[in-house]
Amino acid sequence: MNITVTGMVGRRSGKLQLIEAAKFFAAQLMDPRMVRNLTVDIEVRRGLDVDGECVDEDGVRNPRWFTIGLKNQDIDEMIKVLAHEMVHVKQHAKNELQSGLMVATRGGMKMSSRWMGEIWKPEGKECHYYDSPWEIEAYGREVGLYQKWLAAQEAA
Numbered sequence: 001m002n003i004t005v006t007g008m009v010g011r012r013s014g015k016l017q018l019i020e021a022a023k024f025f026a027a028q029l030m031d032p033r034m035v036r037n038l039t040v041d042i043e044v045r046r047g048l049d050v051d052g053e054c055v056d057e058d059g060v061r062n063p064r065w066f067t068i069g070l071k072n073q074d075i076d077e078m079i080k081v082l083a084h085e086m087v088h089v090k091q092h093a094k095n096e097l098q099s100g101l102m103v104a105t106r107g108g109m110k111m112s113s114r115w116m117g118e119i120w121k122p123e124g125k126e127c128h129y130y131d132s133p134w135e136i137e138a139y140g141r142e143v144g145l146y147q148k149w150l151a152a153q154e155a156a
Contacts, residue, residue, distance in 0.1 A: 001026055001035050007044035007072065014075045018042055021079045022068075024152065025086035025145050034093055039065045042082070046072045052081035054088035062095050083145035087138040097134045 003022050008015045022042065026035045041057075048071040057065040068085045070078045091097035098114040112119050115133050122128050129135055 001037075002039040003042065004040075005042045005044065007046075011075075014078075017075055018044075018070075018078065018082060021082055021149055022086060024149055025083050026089070028145055028148060029086060029090040029141075030093065037064050038089070038093065040089065041065075041067045043067060043069050044072050044078070045069055048072070051077070052085045054085040054092070056092045056099065059100075061098075063092050066092065079149065080142060080146045083149065084138045084142035086145070087141045088134065091134050091137070 001023060003019050005015045005018050008018075019042075022040055023035075026038065026040075030038075048069055050069075051071050051073075053069045055067045055069070056063045057067055066089050068082065068089070070081055070085075072078075088097070092099075096116055100113075112121065113132070113134070114120065120132060122131055
């Protein structure tokens with residue numbers, strides 16, 4: 001896996017922690033052959049209005065190049081967010097999630113996402129973000145991944 005980290009001027013140990021954490025999370029989530037072919041650019045940014053984001057840079061089926069944006073904050077918090085975003089990398093790389101699809105609707109074209117091969121849209125009182133199956137998985141798995149990461153660091 002090719003990993004770059006930008007935006008962490010003067011924080012070499014934090015940069016190394018993000019690289020090691022990304023490798024750890026990838027190994028937990030994906031087959032080694034898939035991991036070997038991934039490129040992940042981690043961009044630590046001041047003023048990011050969310051804690052993290054994952055962008056599929058290939059825009060093709062089974063992408064292999066991703067940019068993860070992380071809000072510049074405490075390194076432990078960035079690693080937790082990285083766990084969440086690496087779940088999204090897995091979802092895109094395994095073609096479980098396709099984002100940014102244009103779908104025809106009665107009012108014209110609308111941006112949509114496909115989850116496990118089906119267009120997903122909220123129903124009833126569902127929230128487009130928190131009730132989406134990909135966010136449910138990412139929020140659920142980030143906790144376990146982060147705890148495994150901490151245990152591995154203590155054991156080392």
